[in-house]
Every structure is written in structure tokens, then in C-alpha cells.
């Protein structure tokens with residue numbers, strides 16, 4: 001556990017003032033941390049939890065809630081008349097994430113390991129069993145615990161810390177029911193209780209565990225923000241709980257904010273918002289990082305994104321930007337396998353960071369709550385959280401235990417600026433951070449819409465990075481699509497409206513080569529076309545909120561040859577591409593034949609249906625001609641002007657004309673046509689024959 005910085009928070013009374021006093025070895029561990037006074041939440045909670053009271057504790061992030069339950073849990077085990085046997089459970093602590101559970105486990109271990117005697121020196125090279133202290137070490141049950149039963153037998157733990165799903169299956173499986181004795185449990189603690197009870201899956205598991213435990217126990221709920229879900233649980237699982245709320249009053253804020261001066265974020269936090277165009281977000285992110293390191297000497301920073309896909313993508317991009325070459329990046333999100341999560345966290349925490357080589361963790365809300373990172377100087381929110389309650393947890397990763405800290409949230413120009421007022425009402429005051437210039441100073445005015453030209457230069461730089469590996473293009477598209485989906489889930493949906501998204505601007509900020517095809521993009525394009533058409537006619541667009549999009553051109557890329565950096569993936573792509581091409585060609589040839597055939601069939605259908613009419617009209621025409629010629633011949637004969645040659649050869653001429661007529665039409669279409677027509681005709685004949693046969697069979701079916 002990190003040491004307190006000088007200038008610790010508004011502390012309560014000293015640890016020594018607790019009556020009865022703390023058990024000496026517990027007091028020693030606290031003193032060894034350099035903690036002489038309790039924080040207000042500790043001073044409010046520990047005396048009550050030491051008695052028989054259930055506690056519901058709400059206190060700002062970084063206020064020392066962990067020790068507020070760890071100390072009474074340990075003290076009550078030591079003071080209990082019931083002497084806990086090895087493997088008999090005295091306390092269970094449930095936390096929503098693996099990282100937080102591991103951290104709480106570490107704090108318990110810090111205390112209990114001081115009772116473990118040093119191992120005896122090895123005899124003849126033989127391995128000695130790990131010595132066991134007066135109280136066994138705690139057990140951690142999360143997705144990282146491969147065999148919790150073996151671990152339980154090994155530690156014989158009295159204290160179990162874990163995540164809800166894993167704990168429920170550990171305790172409630174037939175093996176757990178018989179091996180893990182919970183009949184004398186003293187305390188159940190829910191850390192980040194509102195998150196545990198707000199998510200349906202977590203809540204179901206927590207309730208199953210609660211039903212499994214005897215009612216005679218203390219139950220404590222801790223969180224920086226409490227919700228209605230917690231209120232429900234107070235009704236079903238707690239007995240006359242005492243509510244401990246540690247409010248922070250800031251006299252300077254009393255005139256503004258909500259009029260009371262209360263705030264849900266530490267007083268030592270400089271909490272800011274920066275407004276920019278949607279295409280300028282990454283540009284501003286890069287400048288915030290550089291300015292925080294340069295001007296404020298930040299050595300450790302966290303950037304929050306709304307999705308794991310965005311974390312994955314920006315981690316790869318930021319790591320390769322020349323402007324950030326002295327930064328060390330790590331990434332963390334829930335979709336990473338447990339080992340990768342551990343490796344990432346340790347690469348971030350163990351990096352020897354300084355403002356000259358800052359360590360930056362890109363993450364989702366998996367690292368928003370409870371996790372006590374050491375000395376975070378700056379928290380940046382690239383995407384505001386979809387759940388506004390998460391805001392205080394995110395910024396609460398800095399300015400912990402009285403240290404100072406800085407936080408900045410990026411908001412896009414327009415409706416998102418209302419978020420500032422929205423948070424103010426929720427006791428989270430923010431001050432404006434000016435748009436950052438290329439020289440890392442404050443811009444007097446933000447660049448004119450639609451876009452800062454530097455953002456287009458950055459687009460080019462990111463595209464150059466993306467063009468080195470097709471994988472980055474895939475990840476970029478995925479990141480954008482997932483971010484849009486997350487945007488639709490904002491609880492403050494009147495501020496974060498998906499209809500306001502300018503996809504060209506978003507793609508610019510992400511540095512994409514082309515805008516991914518998704519239904520939302522199609523309707524966005526239609527909206528633009530409609531508005532453009534209106535504007536050309538000199539009319540105003542129907543849509544009041546319509547703003548012209550950021551100019552966009554796809555990068556010039558030959559997508560057939562654009563390769564993956566991974567050789568294996570690239571050869572798989574080439575094989576798949578060749579197969580696709582072959583299939584397309586085959587499908588193309590088949591389509592062409594089918595199209596021709598359909599044309600002929602249509603022609604024949606048309607001919608057959610009109611055949612009678614045409615024949616009748618032709619005969620009528622010829623008859624008229626014949627009659628005319630006959631009349632002329634008779635007239636000449638009567639006048640004595642007729643010669644033998646004038647006699648009309650009516651029938652022969654007609655027959656010849658008919659033949660010429662039909663030859664002409666076939667010549668027009670060529671031999672291919674005639675061959676196909678023969679084929680179609682014979683198919684039709686065959687079809688007709690089968691159907692006649694089928695009809696015939698059908699007619700006599702009932703005689704069988």
C-alpha cells in the first residue's frame with residue numbers, strides 16, 4: 001500500500017485514540033505505513049464496525065475506505081471469543097473486479113504476513129514448508145485463481161476476498177459447501193457496493209452468497225457513490241445499519257456549484273474540461289499528454305476510453321507517434337486475458353516513470369473504481385463515461401489521500417458542453433481548460449469550424465502508421481464502430497446524441513483510411529446529401545441542428561495488396577482473397593448465362609402471347625394490299641391498259657415476304673441466340689412433358 005503524501009487529507013483523530021486500543025501488531029503495521037491519524041471515513045467507521053453495527057459507508061474516492069474495513073475485520077477476529085480454526089471462514093470481502101479484489105487481498109496480506117515467522121534455513125538442500133503465522137494468510141478467489149479449493153486447503157484461510165461470480169461458484173458448489181465452513185462468519189463486506197448491486201449478474205451472485213451465509217453476521221457496504229440498488233439491499237440483507245457519509249465541503253464552491261459547496265471529488269483535484277471539434281480530439285489528446293508532462297511534470301497518467309477496441313487501437317497508434325516517443329504506454333480492458341491484464345498493469349506500475357519518460361495507461365472502466373494506483377498525476381477522459389456516476393470514480397484515481405491531482409475530460413463543441421452543468425448539479429465542479437495550441441499554450445479562441453488544419457496533418461501521420469500494417473486498419477474500424485455503439489448507451493442521452501455524430505470528423509480523429517460502412521453512416525450520408533441539395537437551391541436545411549461535415553477523402557489504398565505485418569495472417573488473407581476472386585468469377589459467368597437465358601425466355605413468352613395478333617394483323621395488311629392491287633389490275637383491264645406482266649402474283653409474293661421476315665429476325669440475333677433458343681424451347685418442351693405426366697399421375701393417385 002502506498003505511503004501517504006505530505007499534506008494528507010483533512011484527517012480525523014489519531015489511531016492511538018481508539019478505545020479499546022488496536023491490537024499491537026495491527027497498530028504497528030499502520031504505524032509502519034507512516035499513518036498517524038485516521039482519515040474521516042476511518043474515524044467514522046472503525047469504532048462502529050468494531051461494535052456490532054452494520055455500516056453503509058459513502059465517502060469520496062481515495063479517502064481510505066479500504067483500511068476502514070480491513071482494520072475492524074482483523075480486530076474482530078483477534079478479539080472474538082470464538083477462536084477461529086484454520087479453514088473456518090471469519091470474513092468474506094466481495095469486490096467487482098479482479099484488480100480491486102487483488103488489491104484488497106494485498107492489504108490483508110500486508111497485515112497478516114507480519115505474523116509469519118521467517119522460514120528456517122534449509123537443511124541439506126531440502127525444501128522447507130512455508131511457515132504459518134498465528135493467523136492464516138487470506139485467500140483470493142478470482143478468475144486468476146486456478147484451483148481455489150487447493151489454495152484454500154493450502155492457506156487454511158479465515159478471510160476470503162474475491163469477485164462475485166467466482167466466489168459464488170467456489171462457496172456454493174457441492175465441494176465448497178462441504179469444505180468451506182461459513183457457520184461462524186463474522187463479517188461480509190461489499191466494496192464498491194453500488195457497482196456490485198447495480199449490475200444484474202453481480203447482484204444475483206451477491207444475493208446467492210448472502211443467502212448462503214448465516215444471518216448472524218455484520219454486513220458492511222462501501223462505495224464512493226450509492227444508488228437505489230444499495231438502498232434495496234439495505235432492506236433485505238442488513239440489520240439496522242448506521243449510515244456514514246463523508247461529505248466534502250468546499251467553502252470556495254459554496255457560491256457556485258449547487259449552492260451548498262458539497263462536492264463528490266477530492267478538494268485537491270483540479271478537475272477540468274476541454275472543448276474541441278470532434279475531428280480534433282486526438283490532436284488535443286496528444287497535446288494534453290505533452291503539456292501535462294512538460295508543464296506540470298506529470299509522470300503517471302491514465303486515459304479512459306469507452307471501449308476495449310478503442311483502447312487496443314489507440315494504444316498501438318499513440319505508441320508509434322513521433323511526438324510521443326518518450327512516453328511509455330500500457331493498455332488494460334476487460335477483454336484481455338487475465339495474464340495479459342496482469343502483465344499490462346505491472347508494465348505500467350513498475351515503469352520507472354518521470355516527466356521525461358511518463359507512463360500512460362489506456363483503459364476502460366475496468367480500472368475506474370477502487371484500484372489504488374500509485375501516484376497518478378493526471379487522468380484524461382477521451383470519452384466521457386456512459387454512466388455519469390463513473391465520472392467521479394475515474395477522476396478519483398488521482399488526488400488520493402490528500403495528494404494533488406489533475407483531470408481533464410474532452411468534450412466536443414456543441415451539445416456536449418452541457419455536460420459541465422449536468423455534472424455541477426451532481427456535485428462535480430469542472431473548470432475550463434483552453435484549447436491547446438501547437439506550442440502547447442492556451443489558445444485565445446478555439447479554431448474555426450469545421451476543423452483545425454493541424455488535425456488533418458495528424459490524420460496523415462496516423463494514416464502513415466496505419467499503412468504499415470493492415471491489422472491497424474481493421475482495429476481502427478472496429479474502434480470507431482464500437483465507440484459509436486457505446487455513444488448510443490449514454491445515460492445522459494439528451495447531451496450525447498448519436499444523431500449529432502459527424503462520421504467524417506470521427507474518422508479524422510481516429511486516423512482512419514476510410515469511413516467504415518455501418519447503417520448509421522448511410523443515414524448520415526443521406527442527411528448530408530439532402531441538406532446539400534437544399535443549400536444548392538438556396539433553401540435552409542430541414543434539420544435545425546445540421547452543421548456541414550468535416551471534409552473527407554478516403555486514403556488512396558490498394559486494398560488487394562495492403563498487407564498484414566504478420567506473415568501468417570497475410571498468407572491466410574492472400575489464400576482467402578484468391579478463393580473469393582475465383583468464386584466471384586464463377587458466379588459472374590453463371591450470372592451472365594442466366595441473364596441471357598432469361599432474356600430469351602422473356603422474348604419467347606412475349607412472342608407466343610402476341611403471335612396470334614401479329615399474324616392476324618399481317619394477313620389483314622396483305623389482304624388490303626392484294627385487294628388494292630386486284631382493283632388496280634381490274635381498272636387497267638377495263639381501260640384496256642393492262643399487260644400480262646401487270647397481273648398480281650399475290651400468294652407467292654406473300655409467302656416470300658413471310659420467309660424473309662422470319663429470316664431477318666433470326667439473323668439479327670445470331671447463331672448463339674438461335675442455339676440458346678433451341679435449348680430454351682427444348683427445356684420448355686421437357687418441362688411441359690413432365691408436368692403433363694405429373695398431372696396425369698396426380699389425377700389417378702387416389703386409385704392406388
Ligand SMILES: Nc1ncnc2c1ncn2[C@@H]1O[C@H](COP(=O)(O)OP(=O)(O)OP(=O)(O)O)[C@@H](O)[C@H]1O
Pocket residue numbers: 001002003004005008035036037038039042059060061062063064065066067223224369370371372396397400401
Ligand atoms: N490514515 C491514512 N493516512 C494516510 N493515508 C492513508 C490513510 N488511509 C489510507 N491512506 C492511503 O489513501 C489511499 C487511498 O486509500 P483507499 O484505496 O482505501 O481509498 P478508497 O476510499 O477506497 O478509494 P476508492 O473509492 O477510489 O476505492 C491509499 O493509497 C492509502 O494508502
